[in-house]
Amino acid sequence: MKFYFNCLFIILVIFGFETKQQESTCDFTSLVKCFIEVLDEWTWTLYELSDIKKNMVGITxxxxxxxxKLEICMDDGNENPHSCTHKEVVEVSNTVSDLITHRKNAGSFLKSYYLLSFACSNEGQKLINENEECFRSEHISEMTISAGTYLSEKFLESDKEDDDICNDLNEKMDEYKEALRQACNKRAQYLMCKSLESMFKGLHADKLEGCDLNCGSIDELDEEQESEIHEVQNEAEMGQPNALLNVASYSQIGGSLSILPIIIVFVLSAIYLNFL
Structure with a gap:
């Protein structure tokens, strides 16, 4: 594997970035070398997470x-700084991915990096450790990857210029969050939103500059859930006996959702992609 990546490095330096280096202050050689040194271990990590059910909610x-280690390359923290812009870093990752897969426009291997960045943050690791069983049972990893693919192709990967792209993306994200509203005490929608926010802004920073995906915070979601429970309790006190059952069910299940609304959302997403 190391030999393969070293050969890839030579090809990239000789052919891939020769003309670009004349037009930019970016040291493409240092950047590619940094990527190559990390990709071996990162590829193995992705292989260990190849079970899609564990891909995001099972990372340790x-x-x-x-x-x-890959983040060091991104943040230009290596001993040999590359001085590349964020856009240039993504472009280099696209070229590396094309050569690895022997396919043009293969995308960026940084997609997995950005998608897993929140899960690897201190907040993300705490969230996963406390809710991993629920996340797996509700298939949150699969849903997040599916949503990311659909939303990227619909809004971000085309050449179409859209001044309302932030609003359009937020509207779709709100639909997904609503479908996951009661899953895992609202933690599922938060994990999905934060993971997709990292991926979208990492790979499409130019299109989403200044865009807020409105993921909220855990405290805000807890307050919202508490308000919903009080509302149901108030309805029960006003003589609606069925509401008492709702309160008991809500508390006992801990916010576990019916899977039907989510199935509908993701089936519609799949149908849309088939007609693209």
Whole structure:
């Protein structure tokens, strides 16, 4: 594997970035070398997470260490600084991905990096450790990856210029969050939103500059859930006996959702992609 990546490095330096280096202050050689040194271990980590059910909600702190090594390349913290812009870093990652897969426009291997960045943060690791069983049972990893693919293709990967792209993306994100509103005490919608926010802004920073995806915070979601419970309790006190059952059910299940609304949302997403 190391030999393959070293050969790839030589090809990239000789052919891939020769003309670009004349037009930019970016040291493409240092950037590619940094990527190559990390990709071996990062690829193995992704292989360990190849079970899509574990892909995002099962990543451990030890596996996150490889992501943090890749982060050094992204943040230009290596001993040989590359001085590349964010856009240039993404462009280089696209070229590396094309050569690895032998396919043009293969995308960026940084997609997995950005998608897992929140899960590897201190907040993300705490969230996963406290809710991993629920996240797996509700298939949150699969849904997040599916939503990311659909929303990227619909709003971000086309050449179409859209001044309302932030609003349009937020509207769709709100639909997904609503479908997951009661899953895992609202933690599922938060994990999905924060993960997709990292991926979208990482790979499409130019299109989403200044865009807020309105993920909120855990405290805000807890307050919202508490308000919903009080509302149901008030309805019960006003003589609606069915509401008492709702309160008991809500508390006992801990916010577990019916899977039907989510199935509908993601089936519609799949149908849309088939007609693109």
């Amino acid at each position: 702190n030890d596996q996150c260490q490889h992501l943090r």
